[in-house]
């Protein structure tokens with residue numbers, strides 16, 4: 434008996450059980466006919482032919498034989514499946530484990546048009562190898578492709594060596610440094626500096642959770658002393674200025690080391706403006722807003738109902754409405770490059786761990802199922818970006834940054850058959866009663882909008898069609914991500930110029 438069954442049979446069908454879609458859909462050959470095929474660089478009306486999990490051909494009027502599943506995409510967009518660069522599935526955090534594991538979280542992702550995610554493998558007791566192995570096991574029943582970032586939470590020679598093993602043997606090309614969560618995951622500037630140097634030498638991308646952890650700690654104490662113990666105290670204790678400060682500090686240290694930097698969950702104008710300034714000066718800094726930060730505001734945690742208020746608690750906190758609007762504008766102008774979710778969900782019982790003290794509310798919100806729809810509605814329907822840019826910020830840019838393009842993030846001959854068909858004239862509505870995550874709340878509850886993912890194809894299998902999900906545990910593959918992405922091009926030249934510009938030491942007589 435499959436241990437995942439007990440959780441998921443209500444809304445998730447199994448590939449092997451025959452539920453969900455017609456038998457033809459299990460054919461390994463699929464022809465998507467007459468849609469507008471959109472890549473980040475180009476769009477055209479064409480057919481897409483898939484065989485054995487790979488896109489074989491993209492051109493108008495492809496002729497095929499009998500044993501092929503044909504999907505009519507006339508009037509619809511055929512795009513690369515979403516790649517979510519920031520998730521936490523089966524994550525042990527703040528005294529509990531996220532309610533979505535690799536099975537339920539991925540099922541939710543597929544129902545929302547995301548076909549690959551990159552999860553954060555958090556080390557066990559600081560050991561990267563133990564952490565990697567633990568996550569390998571947790572991901573065994575995957576129903577879609579996935580990769581890992583690794584977090585670095587302590588520093589010694591062993592960790593330094595383990596980073597080499599992660600990159601050279603395990604397919605990891607990014608490491609996250611938490612500048613917050615004092616007493617748990619937080620690192621100091623000395624470690625950050627060591628980590629940045631090591632990342633550079635390995636061609637791995639350094640990522641930061643940018644908040645001033647010591648000041649947050651102080652801010653939390655301040656709230657408790659004022660008697661503010663509810664969820665609203667969370668945001669009050671960690672204002673945007675602390676996110677801006679840490680973002681600036683990480684950016685400057687990365688500039689000093691001359692290595693690229695990726696800032697995760699950019700939630701504020703303060704952080705975004707630091708990224709804008711650095712990019713304007715030519716520094717390689719990537720900024721990732723998340724869907725909750727783009728479309729929500731800071732009113733949620735003030736709800737009089739604890740469960741409703743607590744579902745919005747995440748770090749950095751969701752800011753006042755003007756921040757979200759500014760982040761949208763920054764995305765549309767290229768100041769920020771891609772959208773993640775930071776999907777990290779805890780149910781109401783888990784959130785209630787902090788009923789008397791907001792510091793104990795497990796931090797995290799949902800988004801893995803909602804991202805593709807909300808970004809479409811917020812950014813494309815509103816006229817802020819083109820459909821090609823939508824593909825870029827939801828899929829292609831992730832693939833490029835993490836060095837798996839064009840295997841992922843493209844509808845090209847030879848790419849993996851991770852494809853969505855989106856109907857711009859259909860609409861979506863978000864509800865806990867229909868979502869596929871195991872959590873019993875949804876921070877986007879009741880939101881509706883235009884543009885609906887009608888079909889998801891992952892690894893050449895039709896997994897989402899007619900509002901039915903049909904997944905096969907174990908069908909998802911671990912995607913190794915090689916080092917030295919495009920972000921590293923020219924780093925050595927800049928170093929060479931810098932060192933050659935240094936004058937010889939002055940010789941002084943005593």
Ligand SMILES: NC(=O)NCCC(=O)O
Nearest residue numbers: 642747748775777796797
């Ligand atoms: N963001 C959050 O509140 N939870 C997940 C952990 C992290 O990314 O900081």
Ligand SMILES: [Zn+2]
Nearest residue numbers: 642697698748
């Ligand atoms: Zn974080």
Ligand SMILES: [Zn+2]
Nearest residue numbers: 519521775777
């Ligand atoms: Zn996160």
